[in-house]
Amino acid sequence: xxxxxxxxxxxxxxxxxxxxxxxxxxxxxxxxxxxxxxxxxxxxxxxxxxxxxxxxxxxxxxxxxxxxxxxxxxxxxxxxxxxxxxxxxxxxxxxxxxxxxxxxxxxxxxxxxxxxxxxxxxxxxxxxxxxxxxxxxxxxxxxxxxxxxxxxxxxxxxxxxxxxxxxxxxxxxxxxxxxxxxxxxxxxxxxxxxxxxxxxxxxxxxxxxxxxxxxxxxxxxxxxxxxxxxxxxxxxxxxxxxxxxxxxxxxxxxxxxxxxxxxxxxxxxxxxxxxxxxxxxxxxxxxxxxxxxxxxx
Amino acid sequence: xxxxxxxxxxxxxxxxxxxxxxxxxxxxxxxxxxxxxxxxxxxxxxxxxxxxxxxxxxxxxxxxxxxxxxxxxxxxxxxxxxxxxxxxxxxxxxxxxxxxxxxxxxxxxxxxxxxxxxxxxxxxxxxxxxxxxxxxxxxxxxxxxxxxxxxxxxxxxxxxxxxxxxxxxxxxxxxxxxxxxxxxxxxxxxxxxxxxxxxxxxxxxxxxxxxxxxxxxxxxxxxxxxxxxxxxxxxxxxxxxxxxxxxxxxxxxxxxxxxxxxxxxxxxxxxxxxxxxxxxxxxxxxxxxxxxxxxxxx
Numbered sequence: 368x369x370x371x372x373x374x375x376x377x378x379x380x381x382x383x384x385x386x387x388x389x390x391x392x393x394x395x396x397x398x399x400x401x402x403x404x405x406x407x408x409x410x411x412x413x414x415x416x417x418x419x420x421x422x423x424x425x426x427x428x429x430x431x432x433x434x435x436x437x438x439x440x441x442x443x444x445x446x447x448x449x450x451x452x453x454x455x456x457x458x459x460x461x462x463x464x465x466x467x468x469x470x471x472x473x474x475x476x477x478x479x480x481x482x483x484x485x486x487x488x489x490x491x492x493x494x495x496x497x498x499x500x501x502x503x504x505x506x507x508x509x510x511x512x513x514x515x516x517x518x519x520x521x522x523x524x525x526x527x528x529x530x531x532x533x534x535x536x537x538x539x540x541x542x543x544x545x546x547x548x549x550x551x552x553x554x555x556x557x558x559x560x561x562x563x564x565x566x567x568x569x570x571x572x573x574x575x576x577x578x579x580x581x582x583x584x585x586x587x588x589x590x591x592x593x594x595x596x597x598x599x600x601x602x603x604x605x606x607x608x609x610x611x612x613x614x615x616x617x618x619x620x621x622x623x624x625x626x627x628x629x630x631x632x633x634x635x636x637x638x639x640x641x642x643x644x645x646x647x648x649x650x651x652x653x654x655x656x657x658x659x660x661x662x663x664x
Numbered sequence: 665x666x667x668x669x670x671x672x673x674x675x676x677x678x679x680x681x682x683x684x685x686x687x688x689x690x691x692x693x694x695x696x697x698x699x700x701x702x703x704x705x706x707x708x709x710x711x712x713x714x715x716x717x718x719x720x721x722x723x724x725x726x727x728x729x730x731x732x733x734x735x736x737x738x739x740x741x742x743x744x745x746x747x748x749x750x751x752x753x754x755x756x757x758x759x760x761x762x763x764x765x766x767x768x769x770x771x772x773x774x775x776x777x778x779x780x781x782x783x784x785x786x787x788x789x790x791x792x793x794x795x796x797x798x799x800x801x802x803x804x805x806x807x808x809x810x811x812x813x814x815x816x817x818x819x820x821x822x823x824x825x826x827x828x829x830x831x832x833x834x835x836x837x838x839x840x841x842x843x844x845x846x847x848x849x850x851x852x853x854x855x856x857x858x859x860x861x862x863x864x865x866x867x868x869x870x871x872x873x874x875x876x877x878x879x880x881x882x883x884x885x886x887x888x889x890x891x892x893x894x895x896x897x898x899x900x901x902x903x904x905x906x907x908x909x910x911x912x913x914x915x916x917x918x919x920x921x922x923x924x925x926x927x928x929x930x931x932x933x934x935x936x937x938x939x940x941x942x943x944x945x946x947x948x949x950x951x952x953x954x955x956x957x958x959x960x961x962x
Binding site: 394395397398424425427474476482483486489497528530532538563592594595617631639642 | 671672674675676678679680681682683684685686688689690692693694696697700705707754757758760762764768770771772773774775777778779780781782783785786787788789790794795796797800804834836839885888891892894895898899913916917920921926929930932933934936937940941944
């Protein structure tokens with residue numbers, strides 16, 4: 368009797384086990400299919416970037432280049448001023464990311480650790496700027512820069528805002544993260560005679576590394592990918608960033624008889640690569656930064 | 665100076681960068697924009713006060729005002745629900761505790777890292793009607809002839825929607841959902857299991873209610889972002905073909921920096937701001953009936 372009952376339970380649990388395996392397998396299968404679908408555009412871009420000009424316009428299209436044209440990745444640097452655009456983009460990133468990280472941290476510190484009249488008011492005001500469409504400020508900013516500063520066709524309109532808080536979302540993220548660090552640490556340091564800046568620099572910053580990395584990555588992406596800012600403020604091709612350069616190149620690639628699509632795809636890859644590499648090297652911090660800042664509403 | 669005064673002074677020093685930035689880059693420009701919206705201004709000659717004429721013109725004379733609003737609403741109305749639901753499903757998927765999910769997470773995240781200019785160029789070639797792989801492959805596999813995405817006015821917006829979904833479904837929004845899902849306490853699931861709830865019932869009655877704040881957050885930000893769609897439309901077809909992707913933000917841009925009607929463009933921008941703020945306020949009101957904040961009930 369006992370053995371029969373035991374056999375029944377174990378066969379039931381074996382069935383449950385099988386069902387669980389089926390669910391896991393189906394999940395993997397669906398995720399893999401979806402992941403492949405998501406990757407196809409990359410595959411196609413890389414493949415196109417290794418083709419010859421005419422090959423990109425074959426009907427029907429070929430999946431892989433007949434002979435991979437690795438030379439495209441050399442030729443691209445001289446076919447268009449890609450090197451100039453690239454160094455312009457790097458310059459802007461180098462000039463803006465530290466500004467956003469530093470000033471957002473300072474402001475977030477005030478929001479998270481100080482108690483002063485107007486704090487909650489300013490916090491609401493800051494968050495409400497997230498709702499404001501950029502067009503409302505872009506037009507008057509352009510006029511101000513043009514009339515009073517002579518900043519049109521310079522990088523100043525792109526750089527200066529990053530040193531003034533770096534945007535509401537960035538400050539919010541840092542503040543949320545700072546709130547998760549116990550205040551006991553500050554208090555202990557204060558008892559030891561540390562000033563507020565010392566507390567920030569020696570106690571909080573080292574604990575904030577995931578958030579700092581997250582903010583830096585987000586700001587890097589924002590600057591590296593920004594199109595509208597450079598598009599409005601920069602006129603001469605020598606000042607173009609990669610984003611503008613790609614668009615400039617695209618209009619050329621379409622208008623000529625001799626298709627340049629393969630080189631356009633090469634340029635696209637070159638532009639996307641730094642962002643992807645950066646993400647891979649900091650992925651660990653990035654996910655933790657978002658999870659730990661409790662950014663979920 | 666007392667310790668209290670010193671504390672407040674230090675706070676304002678730390679706040680400094682943002683305060684200066686807020687006044688110089690937001691407050692003053694917003695007020696200037698309001699002023700310009702009542703003027704005719706081409707940047708070169710001094711502005712001329714015209715009262716409400718810009719606003720009246722927008723509602724009555726501008727051929728592209730209502731159509732561009734309608735196209736923007738269409739784009740956002742499809743992109744946001746599909747995008748938010750897609751990100752949520754993906755997050756639920758990736759939250760299942762099986763090995764290798766972080767690899768998949770990376771796969772789905774990468775598209776969001778690609779600069780929008782680059783991804784638009786890429787999409788333009790993927791969906792190219794003659795030698796693009798999508799139309800060709802679908803034709804070879806099923807015999808169906810797909811539309812000429814970027815030449816056919818009725819298919820350009822769907823093409824841009826598919827681009828937006830590819831670029832955003834697995835991005836930061838999905839990571840935020842994952843964070844939300846991981847914040848749901850195991851005890852609730854255990855309690856539901858004891859009560860005999862299957863996995864679907866747990867998702868429906870435990871997970872979803874607990875992450876309504878996250879859904880709300882993503883919905884609000886998603887709508888604000890989608891309504892401002894600009895770069896993809898400009899890079900793909902410059903608002904064409906036949907004004908098919910002439911979204912509202914593009915309309916403002918063209919008025920301001922194409923025709924230098926700064927006054928009129930400011931009026932358009934203000935109408936846009938009012939619309940977005942009203943929509944957000946409406947959502948906050950509606951949220952009371954469906955968003956569940958655990959902390960309030962503790």
